[in-house]
Amino acid sequence: MQNIAVDILIIGAGPAGLTAALYSSRAGKKTVVLEGRSASRLSVGYEIENYPGFLSVNSRDLMDKFRDQARRSGTEFVRGEAIALSLDSNPKYVSTSDAFLEAKAVILATGRPLSREKMLPGEERLVGFGVSYCATCDGPLYRGLDVAAYGHSEEAAEEILLLSQMGCRVHWVTGKAKKGESPAKGIEEAEKAAASVHRGVEIKDIVGTKKVEGIVLATDGGERNLEVAGLFIFREVPTGLLFDKAGLKTDHRQCLAVDRFQRTNLEGVFAAGDVTCGGLQVVSAAGEGCVAALQALAFLRRSG
Numbered sequence: 001m002q003n004i005a006v007d008i009l010i011i012g013a014g015p016a017g018l019t020a021a022l023y024s025s026r027a028g029k030k031t032v033v034l035e036g037r038s039a040s041r042l043s044v045g046y047e048i049e050n051y052p053g054f055l056s057v058n059s060r061d062l063m064d065k066f067r068d069q070a071r072r073s074g075t076e077f078v079r080g081e082a083i084a085l086s087l088d089s090n091p092k093y094v095s096t097s098d099a100f101l102e103a104k105a106v107i108l109a110t111g112r113p114l115s116r117e118k119m120l121p122g123e124e125r126l127v128g129f130g131v132s133y134c135a136t137c138d139g140p141l142y143r144g145l146d147v148a149a150y151g152h153s154e155e156a157a158e159e160i161l162l163l164s165q166m167g168c169r170v171h172w173v174t175g176k177a178k179k180g181e182s183p184a185k186g187i188e189e190a191e192k193a194a195a196s197v198h199r200g201v202e203i204k205d206i207v208g209t210k211k212v213e214g215i216v217l218a219t220d221g222g223e224r225n226l227e228v229a230g231l232f233i234f235r236e237v238p239t240g241l242l243f244d245k246a247g248l249k250t251d252h253r254q255c256l257a258v259d260r261f262q263r264t265n266l267e268g269v270f271a272a273g274d275v276t277c278g279g280l281q282v283v284s285a286a287g288e289g290c291v292a293a294l295q296a297l298a299f300l301r302r303s304g
Contacts, residue, residue, distance in 0.1 A: 001136070002099040004078065006032045008296050009094060009101055011082055012109030014042065015282050016273025018066040018075075019289030020107045020296075025073035027297050032101065033070070034094065036081045036110075042282065051282055062282070082110075083133045085246035087269045090303070097134045104303070105296040108248075108256060108264070108271040109289060110239050112280075120150070122206030123233065124241055130212025130230045135159040135166070142230045143167040146195070148215050150175060150203055151234035157186035159234055164193035171226060173198045173217065206231060239275070253277060262292040268299050 008024045010017045013035035024031040042059035049056050071077070080096030087093075087106060094101045123131055132138040144167055149160050152174040163170050172194040191197050198217060207214040207225070214227040240254030249257040249265045255277035262270045272288035274280055279288075 005102045006030045008105045009103035010107045014111055016285040016289035017109035018070045019286040020293040021070040021075040022073055023290055023293035025075045032076045032078055034078050085242050087246045087266050097136050105268045105299050107292045109273045110275045112274040120203050126206055126212050132232050135162045139163050139166040145229040147230040148173055148228045149232045156234035157190035160190040161193050169195040171196045173201055175202055176200050261295045262288055270296055
């Protein structure tokens with residue numbers, strides 16, 4: 001587990017996050033961008049005709065320029081998904097599956113919020129009480145016990161192997177793959193390590209009031225209960241859930257509430273770009289990233 005201490009931590013590597021990183025780094029502050037596995041929508045590669053200074057520019061090329069400029073200014077990049085936020089403190093702390101980051105100020109630029117509809121029934125209620133997104137963090141708590149793992153990505157295969165090595169009896173629920181989706185690497189090895197594999201099966205419900213006691217599987221033959229002490233979910237963590245648990249104010253769309261200076265309700269925490277559901281344009285995201293960085297720098301000056 002890496003321990004990283006910075007002046008300004010920026011979560012998200014889209015136009016808002018990279019612009020904020022450019023301003024922060026150029027001001028001489030140690031800046032880290034935490035970039036998740038899900039790419040910015042600009043990485044798809046389409047033509048943009050309304051970004052100032054360009055009659056037409058490929059979105060992927062523009063992103064490369066943003067990133068290169070931030071890196072040349074001194075920005076460091078760390079790969080990983082934020083799985084826990086502790087922001088109502090000084091300093092502030094953010095955890096990923098293999099890094100623990102400490103920052104004096106944080107800028108949230110995670111992009112368009114994920115809908116709560118993508119969460120499993122009972123997931124929000126039992127996060128931290130048997131529902132986990134990190135094998136490295138919580139796997140040792142379930143040594144010798146039955147746990148379920150949900151997901152069919154390369155990350156899921158790696159984490160299942162890790163849970164098995166920790167002494168957990170893993171029941172792998174793959175979920176249903178998307179049409180045309182290729183099998184992830186490590187699938188066969190993970191299948192051999194798992195106690196059982198439930199292919200193409202979805203989780204209908206998570207059982208338990210105060211802690212995870214089991215899951216309900218939706219199979220072609222009907223519903224089936226599986227008793228487990230924990231559930232590890234390997235997919236992107238719903239940002240709205242993280243924000244709520246961190247004490248950040250959001251609206252009904254899970255958009256972060258900010259003032260005209262990109263300040264959230266938590267001191268030293270700022271937000272920019274699509275996560276605020278503002279202009280939802282590249283140019284407005286970049287502008288908000290600039291404002292957020294300038295305000296974060298002002299906050300550091302005031303706080304000494």
